[in-house]
Amino acid sequence: MTTLTPSLIGPELAALGDFDAQACMNCGICTAICPLSTDVLPRRLMRYAALGMAERVRQEEEAVFSCLLCRSCEENCPAGVHITENVRLLRRWLLEHPRRLN
Amino acid sequence: MSGRRIGVYVCHCGGNISDYVDVDAVVAAAREDPDVVVARDAMFTCSDLTQSEIISDIGEHGLDGLVVASCSPKLHTFTFREMAKRAGLNPYEYTQVNIREQCSWTHTDDHEGATRKAISLVRAGIANTKGSAPLQPTQVTTTQRALVVGGGVTGMRAAIGLADTGLEVVLVESQDELGGWVGTFGPMFPHGTVGKDLVARLREDIGRRPSITVLTRGRVTSRAGTYGNYQVGVDADGAHHDFEVGQVVVATGFSAYEPGPGEHGYGAPGVLTLVQFQELLDRTEGRLAYQGRSVESLAYIYCVGSRGPEHAYCSRYCCSAAVHASLRVADVAPTARQYHLYRDMRTYGRNEEMFTESRRRGSLYMKFADDDPPVVETGTDSLTVRLHDLLSAGEELALPVDLVVLVTGMVPRQQDDLVGVLKLPVGQDGFFNEIHPKLRPVETVVDGVNICGACQGPKTSAESIASGLAAVTQVAAVLKRGTADLDPQVATVLAEQCTGCGDCTSACPFGAISLFGSGNGAKAVARVDAAGCKGCGACVPACPVDAIDLAGYTDHQVRGMIDALAMEVAR
Numbered sequence A: 001m002t003t004l005t006p007s008l009i010g011p012e013l014a015a016l017g018d019f020d021a022q023a024c025m026n027c028g029i030c031t032a033i034c035p036l037s038t039d040v041l042p043r044r045l046m047r048y049a050a051l052g053m054a055e056r057v058r059q060e061e062e063a064v065f066s067c068l069l070c071r072s073c074e075e076n077c078p079a080g081v082h083i084t085e086n087v088r089l090l091r092r093w094l095l096e097h098p099r100r101l102n
Numbered sequence B: 001m002s003g004r005r006i007g008v009y010v011c012h013c014g015g016n017i018s019d020y021v022d023v024d025a026v027v028a029a030a031r032e033d034p035d036v037v038v039a040r041d042a043m044f045t046c047s048d049l050t051q052s053e054i055i056s057d058i059g060e061h062g063l064d065g066l067v068v069a070s071c072s073p074k075l076h077t078f079t080f081r082e083m084a085k086r087a088g089l090n091p092y093e094y095t096q097v098n099i100r101e102q103c104s105w106t107h108t109d110d111h112e113g114a115t116r117k118a119i120s121l122v123r124a125g126i127a128n129t130k131g132s133a134p135l136q137p138t139q140v141t142t143t144q145r146a147l148v149v150g151g152g153v154t155g156m157r158a159a160i161g162l163a164d165t166g167l168e169v170v171l172v173e174s175q176d177e178l179g180g181w182v183g184t185f186g187p188m189f190p191h192g193t194v195g196k197d198l199v200a201r202l203r204e205d206i207g208r209r210p211s212i213t214v215l216t217r218g219r220v221t222s223r224a225g226t227y228g229n230y231q232v233g234v235d236a237d238g239a240h241h242d243f244e245v246g247q248v249v250v251a252t253g254f255s256a257y258e259p260g261p262g263e264h265g266y267g268a269p270g271v272l273t274l275v276q277f278q279e280l281l282d283r284t285e286g287r288l289a290y291q292g293r294s295v296e297s298l299a300y301i302y303c304v305g306s307r308g309p310e311h312a313y314c315s316r317y318c319c320s321a322a323v324h325a326s327l328r329v330a331d332v333a334p335t336a337r338q339y340h341l342y343r344d345m346r347t348y349g350r351n352e353e354m355f356t357e358s359r360r361r362g363s364l365y366m367k368f369a370d371d372d373p374p375v376v377e378t379g380t381d382s383l384t385v386r387l388h389d390l391l392s393a394g395e396e397l398a399l400p401v402d403l404v405v406l407v408t409g410m411v412p413r414q415q416d417d418l419v420g421v422l423k424l425p426v427g428q429d430g431f432f433n434e435i436h437p438k439l440r441p442v443e444t445v446v447d448g449v450n451i452c453g454a455c456q457g458p459k460t461s462a463e464s465i466a467s468g469l470a471a472v473t474q475v476a477a478v479l480k481r482g483t484a485d486l487d488p489q490v491a492t493v494l495a496e497q498c499t500g501c502g503d504c505t506s507a508c509p510f511g512a513i514s515l516f517g518s519g520n521g522a523k524a525v526a527r528v529d530a531a532g533c534k535g536c537g538a539c540v541p542a543c544p545v546d547a548i549d550l551a552g553y554t555d556h557q558v559r560g561m562i563d564a565l566a567m568e569v570a571r
């Protein structure tokens, strides 16, 4: 169970740049087109980021860094989401907020 | 031999009929009847070409009766009646026989049986035409005034449209003021028009038209009369009025769904219906606050009261109205977190643009399963909404929010009085029923009573107004000619046979029969008001001495058809 609160990554990402994953309408075209097409890339990653589910994004660190930034998804997104720019911002956010070791 | 000269036309309907029915055999059987002068088949009898061939047959062979064996009479009765008229033949001398729905389509596994049945039905059809007589429609003059019941946007716009066609209009509204729901609204989707302003403009437009009589605090108490000429009673403001009207337009709108106590937390502070939330927005100047506290986060729960066991339909307006409300929130509280918990987004047409804009401006959308609705937890000082979000792989999410907005749908208005007075047809969903949603969208099965707007079922304001204007067109088409032709297939009383017992008067569901002329030693005789008779035939079997006949369906014709069918069995 995830509790969504305003303090999670949404506003932080917005502060880093032009983050627009919330414009996603969840059609799934990007995932169908993505040459890597993992479980999470790119639709579900956009979803976790848009909802501000920081823990989920951290768990999917691999996916975030494996993206080829080829922009195939972005070219085809009917909602005009800047998917690769969002991935870049997620990378930066992950570097600035590394997973805590416990 | 009856001495009639009858033409019989048997249709292939492409292959719809001839793939299963031996059309040549049917034509040959028809030719056996000595009164049949012409019998032919045709690929498409309804085509212009075949119609003109039939018309020339009628002239050339001096035909005085027709049988068309093709599809259901529901489809082409009027087509062939018009054709007969063009050929100078009385349209009631033609009989339609249905060998498609009743033969080829139903007996695809039995070609021989289908053919035999088609032959029997055609023989019965010939017998019917043999007994037919030319009938003339009854012409009545129509009253150049319409009654509009309900003064919401639909009724107001319809009244204006009717007045502009030159008709007089009586507009009856049950409340103190015209306007209905829209008269209470602030900015509306899709254009941001303020509902109150829209209604104010319509009120002015009505005020400028002296041919519109507005009666507020009113209700319709009675309706009587016959096609094109009805007497209606209206009580308004304690006074009673009687009007003659040619047509009635019902535009009585809807009620908003009221959630039950505890339904999605309803009743707890901070849980509002969409109506209440819009009122809050309309009152808001500057900061968005509820009971003195800033609203930083809110959850909209869609489809409350719609698409469920109690109200199975989609209320259509509410997705768009909720999205529009969230855009208004984004204007006054740009940082507020807005969660939309939906089943399906139905911001159809251009309203999709609002949906896109709302996501661009930060609204977050989550989808719950039909059988797994969100749960609202109402704590002493907090609200939390939980759901399984299908867009996040079913992840359970908890949303602590300041406000919960229940996106409530439309329900039918309780209208038992009006339904009783006008005999309005009420559908399974509780809204009023038109004859056909696409082909006859504003007429009802009750003659002279039309419906439009949200009383027919959920509609947006623009859709309601469009249907109000459709009602204007329909009413004007009926009334503006000044006269109406009524179907001549009505009951007739054989006066010499009638004993004046009166059994028929109580059998008639339309009150079209009364007894006349008793006293002075003369016996009373039943008389049928041709304008009031609908040709249903309920009176015919009620008469103990067979003194009533239905023109177009006389006993003579029906017996002839039965004999023809019985002969077929005997063969």
Ligand SMILES: Cc1cc2nc3c(=O)[nH]c(=O)nc-3n(C[C@H](O)[C@H](O)[C@H](O)COP(=O)(O)OP(=O)(O)OC[C@H]3O[C@@H](n4cnc5c(N)ncnc54)[C@H](O)[C@@H]3O)c2cc1C
Pocket: B149, B150, B151, B152, B153, B154, B155, B172, B173, B174, B175, B178, B179, B180, B181, B182, B187, B188, B189, B190, B218, B219, B220, B251, B252, B253, B254, B255, B256, B274, B275, B278, B317, B321, B324, B413, B415, B418, B452, B453, B454, B455, B459, B460, B461, B462, B464
């Ligand atoms: C919360 C909410 C928000 C909405 N927002 C929008 C929006 O932004 N944009 C949009 O396009 N649509 C919107 N709608 C839909 C809109 O309200 C309807 O489409 C519209 O009101 C339908 O108009 P109507 O005249 O058919 O019915 P109504 O508005 O219900 O008017 C019916 C009128 O008939 C009167 N009446 C009822 N019974 C009788 C009787 N027996 N005798 C005499 N008079 C009677 C009533 O008093 C009322 O004045 C919204 C609806 C709701 C509930």
Ligand code: SF4
Pocket: A023, A024, A025, A026, A027, A028, A029, A030, A031, A042, A043, A046, A073, A076, A077, A078, A079, A080, A081, A083
């Ligand atoms: S293509 Fe665009 S709108 Fe569709 S799921 Fe991917 S990001 Fe969302």
Ligand code: SF4
Pocket: B302, B303, B304, B306, B307, B313, B314, B315, B316, B317, B318, B319, B320, B343, B344, B345, B346, B407, B409
């Ligand atoms: S319009 Fe939307 S909220 Fe309203 S009932 Fe239909 S799907 Fe549900």
